Amino acid sequence: MEPILSIHGLSVRFGALLAVNDVSFDALAGKITAVIGPNGAGKSSLFNLISGAVTPTRGRVMFENKDVTGTSPDHMLKVGLSRSFQITNLFFELTVQENLRLAAQFLEQGHGLFRPLAASTRANARVDELIVQFGLQDKASELAGYLSHGEQRRLEIAVSLAARPRMLLLDEPTQGMSHADTKETEIMIRGLASEHGLSILLVEHDVDLVMNISDHVVVMHQGKKLAEGTPAQVRSNASVQAAYFGEHG
Amino acid sequence: MHDQAKPSAQAPSASRYFTWLFFLGALVFALGAGLVGDVFFLRLATEALIFGGLALSVDLLLGRVGLLPLGQALFFGLGAYVSALVLKEWHNSFWLSVTVSLVASALAGLVGGIVAIRAKGVYFALISFGLAQVVSKVVFNTRDLGASDGIIGVPGAAIFPGLTSADPIGFFLVTLATIFGLYCGLTYLMETPFGRQLSAIRTNEHRIPFLGFDPWRYKLLAFVVAACIAGLSGALYPMLRGFVSPELMFFQVSGNAVINVIVGGTGTLIGSLYGSTLLTGLKSVVGSFTAHHQIVIGLLFVVVVIVFPRGLIGYLSPLLQRRLSFRHATGRGGQ
Ligand SMILES: Nc1ncnc2c1ncn2[C@@H]1O[C@H](COP(=O)(O)OP(=O)(O)OP(=O)(O)O)[C@@H](O)[C@H]1O
C-alpha cells in the first residue's frame, strides 16, 4: 500500500537541543498512524516540521510522492495536509460559526474574496455540515472563547477539517477532555479514517485510545524514533516498555 | 442563517443608526449653513470630513487589522501634494487630480506596505512613523516642492460645470459624498471574506497560514487600501485650503488621526468620522480662546481613554444595540 506521507531522517535543532533526531517512517493512506512518547519526546516538534511551521535542519518530508520539505503551512494545506494544535489555537473573539467559515473559505480557492459572504456557497455549506457533524448547533453564534474546554477541543478539530484535507495531523486532540468526551472523540477519529478515507497522524497521550484505534504506532523518545509497528508489536517491545510504559504505568 | 455570523446581526445594527445620524446630520447642517449663508463653519466641517477620511484609513489598520499606523499622514500628505501639483501645473480638474492622487497613493502604499507590513506591533508603528518622517523631511527640503512653505496659490478644482471647490456648500457636499462613498465601500469590504480575514488576522494571526492563507497578502492589500483612502482624502485638502505644506505629513497629523479614531471608537469605522468632527470642532472652539489647544485636546484624550476606553461609538453602540435587540425580541422591531 502507498504511503501518503513519508519522512526521511527528519531532524531539527533548537540551540543545543536536537528536538527531533533522524526520524523516519511512513504513514499509509486512509490509516491512522499514531506517534507516542513521553513529554518532551519531540512529537509536537515533529508535527511542526511536517506541517511547515518549522523548517527542518535536516531530512525530507514527502507527501503523496512530492517533496514538500520546508513548504509553508498555507501551501501544505493546498497540497492537502492540515493540522490541529495541542494548545487550542482558535479565533477566540469570533463566533464558532465564523471560526469554521474562515477555515472553510479555503474551499472557494480564492474566489469570492470581495463578494458578500453569502456568495461563498461551498464554504457556507461546509460550515453547516461541520456544525452538525461536531454537535455545535447550540453554540454556533457563541464566541469561541466562551466555549467549554471540551467544546473548544472539538472546534479545534472541526476547524482543521474544514478545508477537506486528505491528511490530518491531530496533536493531542483529547487533551484535558472528560472521559466521555475522549470516548466520543475516539469514535469520531475512527470514523474520519474509515468512513471518509482520511489519513490521520495522531499524537496522543491516552495510550488506550492509541492502541484501540491506530493501525500503526511510532514511539519517540528524546527526539529519536524508538520503535514502530502495530499496536501489539509496540506494546510488547522491551525498550518501549522500559522507556515509555514503564514511566507511565 | 449565515448573517448570524455577524457580531450583532439578529436585530438591526446600531452602527447603521450612527451612520445615518452622521450623514443625515451633515446634510441638515449643510442646509442650515446654506440658509444662513455661513462660510466659516462649512469650511471647518469640510476640513473635519477630510481629516475624517484620514482617520477612517487609520481605523481600517488599527481597528480591523490590529496595526497601529503612526505615519498615515504620509499618504494623506502625498495625496494633497499630488493633487495640488495637478491642479496648479496641469489642469484644474477635480476628477483628474483625484485620480492621479489615488494612483500615486496606491503605489506609495504598495511600496510602504512591502517595507512595513512584515513587522508587527510596535515595530510596525515605528516603521510607519519612520517612513513618514523621512518623506516629510525630504519634502521639507525640496525646493521644487516649495520646501518649508509648501505649494501656495492652488486654484479651485472644477468639479462639475458651474461648480468649483471654491463654492463652500457645493464642495462640502462633494466632500461629504466622497467620504460617504469611502465609508460605504469600506463597510462593504469588511463584510466580505477579505474583510473577515483581516479581523481573523487581528484576533489570531498565527492560525491563518494553517487555514491555507498567507496573512501577509491580506495585510498588504489592507495597507494599500488604507493608503488610497488617506491619499484620496488628502487630495481634497488643497481644494479646500488653496495650499499644501510639509506639516500635512508631520507626526502631528498622523497622531491626531489616531486620536480621532480612539476618541470615536476604534474598529467602529463610523467612529473615526465622529471623532474627527468632534475634535476638529473642539480645536476651533478652544483655539479661539487659547493658542494652546493641543493641551486641551491632549487632556481630553487622556480622559476619554480612561473613562470610555472604547471611544464614543464603542460606548454608545452596545447601549443602542441592547435596546434594538430588546425591541426586536419583543416583536416591535418592525420585521
Ligand atoms: N521552537 C522551539 N525552540 C526551542 N525549543 C523547542 C522549540 N519547540 C520545542 N522545543 C523543545 O523541544 C523539545 C520537544 O518538545 P515537543 O513539544 O516537541 O515535545 P512533545 O513530545 O510534543 O511533548 P508533550 O508531550 O509535552 O507535548 C522540548 O524540550 C521543547 O522544549
Ligand SMILES: [Mg+2]
Ligand atoms: Mg506536544
